[in-house]
Amino acid sequence: MSNCSRFWVGMTLLGMVFCGRAEDPAKLRSEVQSRIDKDYPDLFAIYKHFHSHPELSFQEQMTSARLAEELTKAGYEVTAGVGKYGVVAIFRNGSGPTVLVRSDLDGLPVKEQTGLPYASIELAKDAAGQSVPVMHACGHDCHMACLIGTARLLMALKSHWRGTLVLIGQPAEEKVGGARNMLADGLFRRFPVPNFCLALHDDAELPAGTIGYTSGYAMANVDSIDILVHGVGGHGGYPHKTKDPVVLSAEIVLALQTIISREVRPGEPAVITIGSIHGGTKRNIVPDEVRLQLTLRSYTDEVRKQLLEAIKRVVRGQALAAGIPEDRLPEVKLDDETSPATYNNPELTSRIVAVFKSWFGEQNVIRKEPTMGGEDFSEYGRTTEKIPILMFNVGGVNPEAFQQNKSSGKPLPSLHSPFWAPVPEPTIKTGVTAMTAAVLELMR
Numbered sequence: 001m002s003n004c005s006r007f008w009v010g011m012t013l014l015g016m017v018f019c020g021r022a023e024d025p026a027k028l029r030s031e032v033q034s035r036i037d038k039d040y041p042d043l044f045a046i047y048k049h050f051h052s053h054p055e056l057s058f059q060e061q062m063t064s065a066r067l068a069e070e071l072t073k074a075g076y077e078v079t080a081g082v083g084k085y086g087v088v089a090i091f092r093n094g095s096g097p098t099v100l101v102r103s104d105l106d107g108l109p110v111k112e113q114t115g116l117p118y119a120s121i122e123l124a125k126d127a128a129g130q131s132v133p134v135m136h137a138c139g140h141d142c143h144m145a146c147l148i149g150t151a152r153l154l155m156a157l158k159s160h161w162r163g164t165l166v167l168i169g170q171p172a173e174e175k176v177g178g179a180r181n182m183l184a185d186g187l188f189r190r191f192p193v194p195n196f197c198l199a200l201h202d203d204a205e206l207p208a209g210t211i212g213y214t215s216g217y218a219m220a221n222v223d224s225i226d227i228l229v230h231g232v233g234g235h236g237g238y239p240h241k242t243k244d245p246v247v248l249s250a251e252i253v254l255a256l257q258t259i260i261s262r263e264v265r266p267g268e269p270a271v272i273t274i275g276s277i278h279g280g281t282k283r284n285i286v287p288d289e290v291r292l293q294l295t296l297r298s299y300t301d302e303v304r305k306q307l308l309e310a311i312k313r314v315v316r317g318q319a320l321a322a323g324i325p326e327d328r329l330p331e332v333k334l335d336d337e338t339s340p341a342t343y344n345n346p347e348l349t350s351r352i353v354a355v356f357k358s359w360f361g362e363q364n365v366i367r368k369e370p371t372m373g374g375e376d377f378s379e380y381g382r383t384t385e386k387i388p389i390l391m392f393n394v395g396g397v398n399p400e401a402f403q404q405n406k407s408s409g410k411p412l413p414s415l416h417s418p419f420w421a422p423v424p425e426p427t428i429k430t431g432v433t434a435m436t437a438a439v440l441e442l443m444r
Contacts, residue, residue, distance in 0.1 A: 054107025083181030087169035096163025104173035139202035146431035206395030222374030236284035345388035396422025
């Protein structure tokens with residue numbers, strides 16, 4: 001045999017050694033599917049438990065305890081109480097990249113009306129001390145089931161990957177404070193710093209069994225603003241003796257919309273919504289004050305700053321025009337309920353989407369337009385480490401209902417609806433498969 005022939009034979013053998021099982025992707029996919037099918041009944045039971053026992057943001061004590069228990073049983077080194085109710089699970093599997101996979105934990109103050117046999121009937125005290133119904137109306141119960149399934153599956157497939165896997169259960173996503181709390185409590189100081197961060201979210205617009213993705217900006221900056229409009233109260237029959245904060249508030253509401261139509265550059269996504277306005281107690285009384293609550297949505301830091309500055313200017317200008325004295329001008333306060341835009345790293349997205357297409361078929365991997373929803377998963381990509389992040393979507397709509405919506409326009413319940421719950425099968429199986437495939441790609 002010539003030296004050249006020996007070289008190519010050696011290279012072929014070396015390639016076979018390095019590729020190992022990866023040389024037969026069909027075999028790996030078959031093994032993954034077989035293991036998920038076997039594990040699904042238990043994952044469904046876990047999902048039903050989480051669905052029936054939701055907890056509000058910053059109250060996820062029992063939820064985090066159950067998640068920690070399941071991840072410990074799966075063989076991970078688990079730390080609870082990170083950022084109050086956050087859970088961190090680690091498995092070190094030799095040298096290689098570090099990948100973080102995140103699930104959120106909290107439910108919403110919504111009364112469930114799905115009619116499911118395991119529907120939530122839980123009640124809880126909210127931050128104001130009011131008793132409210134609680135429901136997993138955003139699918140975080142599904143996310144947790146997928147995280148546990150992925151944890152088990154990757155442990156079983158540990159011969160196929162190398163590196164450090166970090167799984168986290170994050171509290172208070174709905175209050176967009178949980179990620180900040182975990183980071184402030186040392187998530188990236190006390191535990192391995194990831195090279196990549198991944199998350200999934202159930203999707204109320206895609207049929208179960210499909211995957212959705214958005215490259216670049218996927219979700220918006222979210223800012224919450226409270227405005228207290230001062231006036232001079234008095235008798236409704238003598239308005240000339242008052243400074244009416246109701247009329248002033250109406251003018252402010254309308255004037256704020258001109259920021260979007262006349263100040264933000266056309267084509268730049270931005271939203272100002274006044275979701276709450278409260279003032280007065282009786283028909284014939286001009287009140288002393290009116291309270292407004294706003295949500296702001298944008299993508300870039302520049303537009304976000306522009307909106308915040310413009311709101312302060314417009315509110316002040318309207319008050320001065322109404323004759324409100326300097327010492328009684330409206331108070332504009334930025335609430336803590338804020339999070340930056342979710343930016344899916346384009347290179348990471350492209351890499352993982354290619355894997356999804358090979359696992360699920362190109363027709364089942366769907367590009368989605370950016371939305372003005374918010375997600376504090378974005379926080380993990382905004383730290384000084386500048387970690388590439390990707391959140392993808394897992395379709396959760398019953399395929400028959402999806403087709404009815406397409407053919408007849410029959411509406412589908414949205415996320416946060418009292419009628420929303422993803423179809424557990426195949427949604428959970430799809431979520432576990434997709435996240436496992438993504439991690440294997442990054443840690444092969």
